[in-house]
Amino acid sequence: MVTIKDVAERAGVSISTVSRVVNGTAKVKGTKHEAVLKAMGELNYQPSSVARALVGNRSSMIGLVVHDLADPFFGSLARGVTAQAAASGLQTMTTEGQHRAELEAAAIRSLISRRCDGIVVHTLALSNQELLDAIGDCPAVIVNRKVPGIEDRCLWFDNRLTGYLAASHLLEKGHRCIGWIGRNEDISDNRDRFSGFCKALEEVGVDGTAAPQQSGAATAEGGYQAALELLKKHPDLTAIQAYNDVMAAGCLRALHERDYRLPDDFSVIGVDDVFLGQFVYPQLTTVRYPIEEIGRTAVRMIEGLLADKPVDKGAEFQPAGFQPQLVVRDSVSCWADVSG
Amino acid sequence: MVTIKDVAERAGVSISTVSRVVNGTAKVKGTKHEAVLKAMGELNYQPSSVARALVGNRSSMIGLVVHDLADPFFGSLARGVTAQAAASGLQTMTTEGQHRAELEAAAIRSLISRRCDGIVVHTLALSNQELLDAIGDCPAVIVNRKVPGIEDRCLWFDNRLTGYLAASHLLEKGHRCIGWIGRNEDISDNRDRFSGFCKALEEVGVDGTAAPQQSGAATAEGGYQAALELLKKHPDLTAIQAYNDVMAAGCLRALHERDYRLPDDFSVIGVDDVFLGQFVYPQLTTVRYPIEEIGRTAVRMIEGLLADKPVDKGAEFQPAGFQPQLVVRDSVSCWADVSG
DNA sequence: TCGTGTTATGAAAACGTTTTCAGAAAGCGT
């Protein structure tokens, strides 16, 4: 490994001088300047980010904790974080939490021990207190979760409204026998979306909590299994609202297998608007969560945190900017018996 | 930030002693041992990986260069790399190359300057020589590409066979008017898959190079556009073979839009076997590339590189283990006019 | 030619670890 010392020696100057031309922190006279540049080129010198991080106490790295990199939701999140970080000359380091408390904590701690300048965290298994303990005083932005005490560093969304919007759309289209497919884990996202679902149903005089429901793993496979089960138990259903798009994709697969003609025979709606939704058939109607944009915003917030203490999401980060929004595509059709 | 010095002070021992209990590199007597443990706990001490990396010249990090994190292919690759690395207590740092030479080079250099123990590289824009220059003497495994001179550190696949298998399947099912949808960039993957496609066609007396073809960006959108174009120009087509699954998903969307009844009216085949393929309709018949497994193998190879100089893919890494394999699902149907 | 103010340069400290080396402490056989 060629070090700054090698360059200095070759150029016949001190290491301070080399450092100065590398970083442009001070002027160095013409002849020496060139000599250094030449030596750097000849040796193919590459400053050690490690040494820099040690002395500067900053690493130009943003840490990211996600559940599973192969899940399109997190792929988009990673994309957003990486892109925005890159725009500021920062690199991203991603770790998986796998939805297990000890792994999530280890992931965060390790990112901190690497002296990431800031971290973007998506966790589910950790309790609020555990999460707070793990992040300590590291500049962190929590995605998709509202942690009491540090709300100003959280980006969360109105999951209740999200569920409400989706259900309302189904109701508007005349559906009354709607099933709910949720995820296994008892997390607030799931509860809130279901609660919004119930609220919409109540508004038209249906008891949502009594609606047919089934839960499964938050994967396409989970959605598939749940849908099969639900269809078996409730042949009268005309529509399903799923926890998210990935599960909804699983539902569609189940429906195709059972030879439903889609979307005429049955409607499905999801949440998230992941890439996948545009390539299932019928294209998925969903409620949009601007995931990539959320990743970008998280990084911007960290940059703010780094620049000046006062935390401030600023005008452009208004939660209002992230209102869930219905995206109408093809997977929801009017139900023939529409009465209104 | 609490340092080893703080812990030493609090425990009334030297920093060497603290280091020893942290790493278990030597025995320290009972009373002191406990004192150190206690101090560590009270201060919530977290050793600095940065300092460790500097002195030890190893960082417990594996670097990964991919094209685009939101693409399911790379999501799976990242998943495999991350999982295998984690199993050995290594972390993964991912950067995007975006298919632009200067970014790909910068990504590699930056990973090296961070002193990654090894890197897994997927690049397209860099020439062989540029790639070799960039990786220098860093333990690296090149994925999906055969770089002359370091074949023993490359994991590549028989793209020609891949294309051949896919086309043969379509032919077997009776299709004779088959279109090819390739990707824009003139890269060997694309050339080889097309060459395999031609070979299969020639075997039944059709001139593959004269087959209807269209290229586009290697995205679902690209596949969609290309399919629309191809269908317009060649209404007689009964099947399309796409460069990969993502483009094939785009084809399916185009076909649905044009109201083809799938799979009866038209067949589509892809390559890769990404997650997405199971959730499009009809489920995609494809040729499998075990992406996640490839990521795992790459990390294992790096571990080998690190442990002992002699590079050796070993029995379990035989390229034979990665033979492309046809995965029959629903997107290819028998063509009615089947003569044989 | 001398001060005086700028500007360019190098020496050295600092960052937080690990590791080497030498010395202190402790055990043990006599």
Place this chain on the structure above:
DNA sequence: ACGCTTTCTGAAAACGTTTTCATAACACGA
């Protein structure tokens, strides 16, 4: 109580940078 191992322990060097501080070199007006 003596030497001889063996076991623990701390001081100090090393890793590759950045940055502070002092000084050397230089220019300029008198």
